[in-house]
Amino acid sequence: MTQTTAESPVRKQRAQLKTRTLRTDRWWLAPGLTFAGLLVFLIYGFWAIFDTSHLAGSYIAPFSSPCLATSCPEGARLFGFAPFGDWYTLPPGILILGLPGGFRLTCYYYRKAYYRSYWLSPPACGVAEPHKKYTGETRFPLILQNIHRYFFYFGAVIALILTYDAVLAFRDKDGNWGHVGLGTIILVVNAILILCYTFGCHSCRHITAGRLNHFSKHPLRYRAWTLVSKLNAKHQQFAWASLFSVMLADLYVRLVAKGIINFPFA
Amino acid sequence: MGYKAKFRVWRGEAGEGRLEDFTVEVNEGEVVLDIIHRLQATQAPDLAVRWNCKAGKCGSCSMEINGKPRLGCMTRMSTFEEDETITVTPLRTFPVIKDLVCDVSFNYEKAREIPSFTPPADVKPGEYRMQQVDVQRSQEFRKCIECFLCQNVCHVIRDHEENKKAFAGPRYFIRIAELDMHPYDVQDRRPQTAQEEHGLGFCNITKCCTEVCPEHIKITDNAIIPVKERVVDRKYDPLVWLGSKIFKRSS
Numbered sequence A: 001m002t003q004t005t006a007e008s009p010v011r012k013q014r015a016q017l018k019t020r021t022l023r024t025d026r027w028w029l030a031p032g033l034t035f036a037g038l039l040v041f042l043i044y045g046f047w048a049i050f051d052t053s054h055l056a057g058s059y060i061a062p063f064s065s066p067c068l069a070t071s072c073p074e075g076a077r078l079f080g081f082a083p084f085g086d087w088y089t090l091p092p093g094i095l096i097l098g099l100p101g102g103f104r105l106t107c108y109y110y111r112k113a114y115y116r117s118y119w120l121s122p123p124a125c126g127v128a129e130p131h132k133k134y135t136g137e138t139r140f141p142l143i144l145q146n147i148h149r150y151f152f153y154f155g156a157v158i159a160l161i162l163t164y165d166a167v168l169a170f171r172d173k174d175g176n177w178g179h180v181g182l183g184t185i186i187l188v189v190n191a192i193l194i195l196c197y198t199f200g201c202h203s204c205r206h207i208t209a210g211r212l213n214h215f216s217k218h219p220l221r222y223r224a225w226t227l228v229s230k231l232n233a234k235h236q237q238f239a240w241a242s243l244f245s246v247m248l249a250d251l252y253v254r255l256v257a258k259g260i261i262n263f264p265f266a
Numbered sequence B: 001m002g003y004k005a006k007f008r009v010w011r012g013e014a015g016e017g018r019l020e021d022f023t024v025e026v027n028e029g030e031v032v033l034d035i036i037h038r039l040q041a042t043q044a045p046d047l048a049v050r051w052n053c054k055a056g057k058c059g060s061c062s063m064e065i066n067g068k069p070r071l072g073c074m075t076r077m078s079t080f081e082e083d084e085t086i087t088v089t090p091l092r093t094f095p096v097i098k099d100l101v102c103d104v105s106f107n108y109e110k111a112r113e114i115p116s117f118t119p120p121a122d123v124k125p126g127e128y129r130m131q132q133v134d135v136q137r138s139q140e141f142r143k144c145i146e147c148f149l150c151q152n153v154c155h156v157i158r159d160h161e162e163n164k165k166a167f168a169g170p171r172y173f174i175r176i177a178e179l180d181m182h183p184y185d186v187q188d189r190r191p192q193t194a195q196e197e198h199g200l201g202f203c204n205i206t207k208c209c210t211e212v213c214p215e216h217i218k219i220t221d222n223a224i225i226p227v228k229e230r231v232v233d234r235k236y237d238p239l240v241w242l243g244s245k246i247f248k249r250s251s
Helices: A029-052 A098-105 A109-117 A141-169 A182-198 A202-210 A219-232 A237-255 B032-042 B106-113 B132-141 B150-152 B170-181 B192-196 B207-212 B219-235 B238-247
Strands: B003-013 B016-026 B060-063 B069-071 B084-090 B096-098
Touching: A029 A109, A029 A237, A109 A237, A141 A182, A141 A202, A141 B219, A182 A202, A182 A237, A202 B003, A202 B219, A202 B238, A219 A237, B016 B032, B016 B150, B032 B084, B060 B150, B069 B150, B069 B207, B106 B170, B132 B170, B132 B219, B150 B170, B150 B192, B170 B192, B170 B219, B192 B219, B219 B238
Parallel strands: B003 B084
Antiparallel strands: B003 B016, B003 B096, B060 B069, B060 B084
């Protein structure tokens, strides 16, 4: 075996092991499931954009809310507001889905999820990535991840609109309050999960008080920060729960609208 | 009860070496470092391993066990099957001196690049008065035992040696966060230097540093992301910039 001195050039070498990883556990399972979960959401979202069943009684499909085009039925519009007239012929979902989509795309949790599962950078801890070069988020286009807080502002507005939609779901199809159907429960649960995900966001945590160095001088902001921090600790769980809840709620409303689901408590 | 375990241990100097097979006795309650010591005592007296406290507090016995960065003294043998072959290698990100001992001087060089804690000039040691809520964030980062497992697992330098020059690594991002959040530090740190001089932008939040931290420090959520957000305040958010101009304050 070659003896080396501190000045020897070979001293500067890492252990040469010609294997991608020595891990023996199922490290591929988590990125595999993440890949599949996000793919399902993308496929569903693509279908939902082009589906025209936006409204079922008082239930508004979350992927179509707020509906800003006159091609939407009256009840699906937010306060009757429809700035995009008959000239707009594209699916109305395109007008708004970029905002919650951008919020999730630039979210600190989802970044981990898709960097690992789609870009394999790295696929798992201690598993070599396949790329020869790596610059991370230092330059275009990934430097744009820094605009996450602006998407948070829009995401918060969308979350509040979905909460309003969930409140409207307590009306029956004739507009009378007091109705509670399966759809009402699904939309309420979805709204709660979306709110927990949105207001547990890292940017929200920073804005409330994370940017301060003296919490004691700002007790109300500190209190808000501790609340957001509690949600933030479960950000990954809320990210997945809300991703599937919004998809299931949207699918449910569209199936009711199409008449596929029509039992009495729908 | 004792049993004979199969071990594969990387042996070599500098980068050159190979995995050598051993069969070694394991007793109840032992950890991987105990087995390495038994190998030294019975079969490989020249096997090099760095260790000190055997209590997970000195950060010396960092190694990779079945491909995962771990502390040898905190990895119980009871977590493995008796018929499992356990592979032990040195940290993969740093140059090897001998066997399981690495040259981790990269980390000390990076440490020197960060200006130290600077209290106000008119406050003497012993006169610091801070509220607990103001220092508790920084205190989490003081738990770091400098085992460098986070530095080792970070793919930015683990898979790309060329990034070492520009990238300080997670251990030093928590140092930057600790000082930047400290209520008594008056050094003009300008959070954007974390990106411009210490390579914060290379981090893509994949959280491996947090996963391997034996002190369970939330490196990504409580240090890296907050510092990234502070950088956004200074570099990318026109509203914050405008607010600071109008209200004549910086944070």
